[in-house]
Amino acid sequence: MSRVSFGRWLGWVSLLLFSVGTQADELMTWERIPLSISLNVGQERIIFADRNVRVGLPPSLSDKLRVQSAGGAVYLKANNTFPSTRLHLQDSENGEIILLDITAAKTGPTEPVRIIYSDEKHAASKEEPQRQRKTELSAPVPVALTRYAAQQLYAPLRTVEPVAGIQPVNLHLPPSITTLYPSEPIAITPLSGWRSHPHTVIALKLRNTAKRTIPLDPRGLQGQFVAATFQHRWLGETGSPEDTTVLYLVTKVPLDNTFIPEPASVKPGGRHGG
Incomplete structure (x- = not known):
């Protein structure tokens, strides 16, 4: 990424990260049941996954929903209304899939959503073989x-x-x-x-x-x-x-x-x- 484009990219990232800094997070627990997320058209909403995730976006939303992911957070902005549609968040470290049912209307909540994981200990034990395949620290x-x-x-x-x-x-x-x-x-x-x-x-x-x-x-x-x-x-x-x-x-x-x-x-x- 060039320094020019990076500077522009940093501009909107910083605005997204802190435009909602005074709002309380809405907590949602992931228990292998799809999480329902409502969007307000034209308003950014942040999903704190607290994991590095890849986002699976269906073609039907390609021109209706802007999706960006960075640093364990997913940024969603609806350009138009649409009915409940499923998104996939895939943990880039262990491959686990988190399901989101996203809907957009002209009015809706804008506070950030924080995903809480109900079975962290079990997930950690399943991830252990994957951890062995991670890159180890090769420097201080x-x-x-x-x-x-x-x-x-x-x-x-x-x-x-x-x-x-x-x-x-x-x-x-x-x-x-x-x-x-x-x-x-x-x-x-x-x-x-x-x-x-x-x-x-x-x-x-x-x-x-x-x-x-x-x-x-x-x-x-x-x-x-x-x-x-x-x-x-x-x-x-x-x-x-x-x-x-x-x-x-x-x-x-x-x-x-x-x-x-x-x-x-x-x-x-x-x-x-x-």
Whole structure:
């Protein structure tokens, strides 16, 4: 994927991930009974599968439903109404099929759906032979996590092999982080995360907001992390195809403690001091 197209792709991914950040998830338990999902035409709805899945889309919905999948989440947007139609989510690691009955109407829920798995222990025992066929870590964990995250964002998904011990995580971070790189005019947005205990890698979108080129220096970063890697060494001026890149941070502390807390906002008309 080119840097230009990746920058555009990051734009809609970041909007999708955080446009519903204040809504509560609707929990649905997968018990081998198809899950009924309602869509509101024209509104994006996110399905958190918490697994890397491939989506099987019937031809009848090819021009009615937009489907995208990344980092254990599936993004659905209906362009037109349609009756209940079955989608297949296939776990890319163990081949398990999760069935969704999708319907779209002019009004409907928009909050994210989180799939809960009722038989995780049984599933884990069935997956063990598959785990033996996964790619093993061939580098220190921070290096392996960073490489895996970069592949998830930049490489075609069909070329990304599952790696034993690496799982997607839900970040639950603020939609904008201003304390990480305070010395430069860079807008920073969390994208996705993956974990290999006890390490977690966080992928963040960096966008230049200034009319000048910015060289990227990890020494300017503030927070608690063990490794930091920029996808590119510099950012072009705002509005250029090169104004966006990704930063990978590897941490061993809880995600809430990785970043310096955001400053408290001052309400209009508020008083300062005593």
